[in-house]
Amino acid sequence: MGLIKRYCTAWRRQRRSRGFGIHSPFAYRFVREVLGQSLPYYCYEQLDTLHATVVRLNDEQRNSPKVIANKDAKQLFRITNEFNPDHILQVGAGHALTTASMLAVSSTSRLWLYQPILDPDSVAARVIAPMGERVTVCNSIDNAISAYEAALTPGGMPFVYIDGTTPGDDYKALTAYLQRILATRAVVIMRGIDGNNGTKRLWLDCKQAMSMGQTYTNEKTAILIATPKLQREDFVLWL
Numbered sequence: 269m270g271l272i273k274r275y276c277t278a279w280r281r282q283r284r285s286r287g288f289g290i291h292s293p294f295a296y297r298f299v300r301e302v303l304g305q306s307l308p309y310y311c312y313e314q315l316d317t318l319h320a321t322v323v324r325l326n327d328e329q330r331n332s333p334k335v336i337a338n339k340d341a342k343q344l345f346r347i348t349n350e351f352n353p354d355h356i357l358q359v360g361a362g363h364a365l366t367t368a369s370m371l372a373v374s375s376t377s378r379l380w381l382y383q384p385i386l387d388p389d390s391v392a393a394r395v396i397a398p399m400g401e402r403v404t405v406c407n408s409i410d411n412a413i414s415a416y417e418a419a420l421t422p423g424g425m426p427f428v429y430i431d432g433t434t435p436g437d438d439y440k441a442l443t444a445y446l447q448r449i450l451a452t453r454a455v456v457i458m459r460g461i462d463g464n465n466g467t468k469r470l471w472l473d474c475k476q477a478m479s480m481g482q483t484y485t486n487e488k489t490a491i492l493i494a495t496p497k498l499q500r501e502d503f504v505l506w507l
Contacts, residue, residue, distance in 0.1 A: 353427035360431035
């Protein structure tokens with residue numbers, strides 16, 4: 269969605285973000301009480317401190333990418349808290365603030381991170397280090413998916429976070445996996461669909477392939493919730 273179109277649709281998206289015109293009880297509660305929740309959670313102070321530290325470290329590494337906004341990291345925590353997954357698959361480390369946000373939900377949850385190259389001196393590596401064995405770093409998308417699926421509880425709902433994609437075989441393997449789990453039950457979150465062509469393509473391919481469930485997006489972040497309990501609906505919001 270271009271800048272002009274975003275401005276033209278701002279009023280409608282803002283109304284939707286307040287629940288107007290949403291008839292699904294699940295979607296209404298999810299938009300109002302999860303995505304738009306303004307009340308503080310128990311770990312916000314911890315996330316505030318970590319965010320400030322990552323911003324400082326990132327400023328020292330002048331060529332590093334932009335740090336995720338603190339409000340977006342907290343929203344990711346709330347989404348994760350809503351579904352409370354024991355096992356999480358993450359593609360792309362970023363600065364690992366997203367990793368910390370998702371694992372802050374439960375002290376027993378574990379995460380499989382696909383990151384082809386994780387520089388031990390990077391900000392992400394420094395954020396992940398205190399998490400110890402809770403984070404398993406994989407340098408192959410196939411290994412990450414296999415290890416994650418082996419750890420999932422039978423019948424458990426996959427929970428996947430995408431922070432950037434890579435082209436070629438990685439994209440094909442990731443697309444095939446996401447479309448497979450979205451055909452049954454899964455939660456998939458994609459960040460950066462406005463600035464990464466690979467992630468945007470992944471979002472559109474997965475959205476088109478969904479036959480049930482709901483999607484939510486502000487055209488920067490996309491959330492796909494697939495479950496037979498939800499009819500097929502798409503919501504464009506002001507997140």
